[in-house]
Amino acid sequence: MATRMSTAALRLVPAGHPRAQRVAVLAAPGRLELAHAEIPAPGPGEVRVKVKWVGICGSDLEAFRGTRQPEFLTTPARLGHEVAGIVDQLGPETAGLRAGDPVVCRYVWGAFAEYIVCKPFNLLRVPANVPLREASLIEILPGVLHAAELGAIAPHRRVLIMGQGVSGLVLTQVARLYSPQALAVTDLKPRNLELARRYGATHAYLIPRPDAPTRPAIERDFPAGFDVVIPCLLEGDGVADAIDCAAFAGRIVLYGCIGVCHRPLDFFKVHRQRLDIFSTEPKRDLDMRRFFDEGLKLVAQGLVNTAEIVTHEFPLERIQQAFELRNDPRGEAIHVLVDCET
Numbered sequence: 001m002a003t004r005m006s007t008a009a010l011r012l013v014p015a016g017h018p019r020a021q022r023v024a025v026l027a028a029p030g031r032l033e034l035a036h037a038e039i040p041a042p043g044p045g046e047v048r049v050k051v052k053w054v055g056i057c058g059s060d061l062e063a064f065r066g067t068r069q070p071e072f073l074t075t076p077a078r079l080g081h082e083v084a085g086i087v088d089q090l091g092p093e094t095a096g097l098r099a100g101d102p103v104v105c106r107y108v109w110g111a112f113a114e115y116i117v118c119k120p121f122n123l124l125r126v127p128a129n130v131p132l133r134e135a136s137l138i139e140i141l142p143g144v145l146h147a148a149e150l151g152a153i154a155p156h157r158r159v160l161i162m163g164q165g166v167s168g169l170v171l172t173q174v175a176r177l178y179s180p181q182a183l184a185v186t187d188l189k190p191r192n193l194e195l196a197r198r199y200g201a202t203h204a205y206l207i208p209r210p211d212a213p214t215r216p217a218i219e220r221d222f223p224a225g226f227d228v229v230i231p232c233l234l235e236g237d238g239v240a241d242a243i244d245c246a247a248f249a250g251r252i253v254l255y256g257c258i259g260v261c262h263r264p265l266d267f268f269k270v271h272r273q274r275l276d277i278f279s280t281e282p283k284r285d286l287d288m289r290r291f292f293d294e295g296l297k298l299v300a301q302g303l304v305n306t307a308e309i310v311t312h313e314f315p316l317e318r319i320q321q322a323f324e325l326r327n328d329p330r331g332e333a334i335h336v337l338v339d340c341e342t
Helices: 058-065 132-150 166-176 190-198 237-245 267-272 285-300 316-326
Strands: 020-028 031-038 047-055 082-090 102-105 115-118 123-125 158-162 182-187 203-206 226-233 246-256 276-279 310-315 335-339
Touching: 020 316, 031 316, 047 132, 058 316, 082 115, 082 132, 102 132, 123 285, 132 166, 132 246, 132 285, 132 310, 132 335, 158 166, 158 237, 166 182, 166 190, 166 226, 166 246, 182 190, 190 203, 226 237, 237 246, 237 267, 310 316, 316 335
Parallel strands: 158 182, 158 226, 182 203, 226 246, 246 276, 310 335
Antiparallel strands: 020 031, 047 082, 047 115, 047 335, 082 102, 102 123
16 A cells, blocks of 8 residues: 555754644654654645544554554654544645545554645545544544454354454444354453443453463353454464464454564464464455445444543644553553644
């Protein structure tokens, strides 16, 4: 999707420059700084968006920690891709959108800024009944919906979603719409498990610490394992856990697990158990747009609640504090939004 990403280069300028905007840059692992850059102009077939809300995603956290290359390859590095804002200006030969349209963006990196430039492919117009505060999380719905589809969730299947952070809580809401026989979830925090139960989980298991294996928690109720296992975790060790929790001929859908894996992976067990392993990102542009549109409709129709997952908001000037809070495994933050207008 590199050709679909934001195309504007970062041109740093003095703070008093007449076309200066504030942008957050990753100066070093664990350190975000505000800088000033020239406001980009949309080229032919492009759109400029005035950014309002950007959510802090797990992939942003990995880059912040220094364990993952930032998605937006520029120097200095920029983060942020869960975007909601207002169309500000259209470039030549751009049709279908209008200045003033509220939009949600996808495949646009480097969005902790006041303005971004992208293609219409990256945007969906947000209906009036969906506040922009709730819209930025729609960015994750294509991957979530694809994960549920790849899992072939059905009424006779037992489903385990490992992790009830931002993506896990959204995935639980989507998975329940497939009417599985059992919908089990795990997490480190009782509050998140309580939300998951409200969202349709039939079983909820508290994991005592991040490095604890999942199998002992679920074995009494599900000794044969699960037909569908979807780890919604940053840690790569979630792959090993998912293999341990899968039933014979089960499906593992890797939503997340983008971090380093420290545990050995038992590929013989994958072979012996006849397991299938899938990754979640849609591979065709058409599928991404279809899932993007379906996700927006689920939020607009009240079938997926993104509002109460947001627990904290920070202005752009306090982005360092926002990341530190989101990065604290002991904290109560679920989803943290950055307000790029303030």
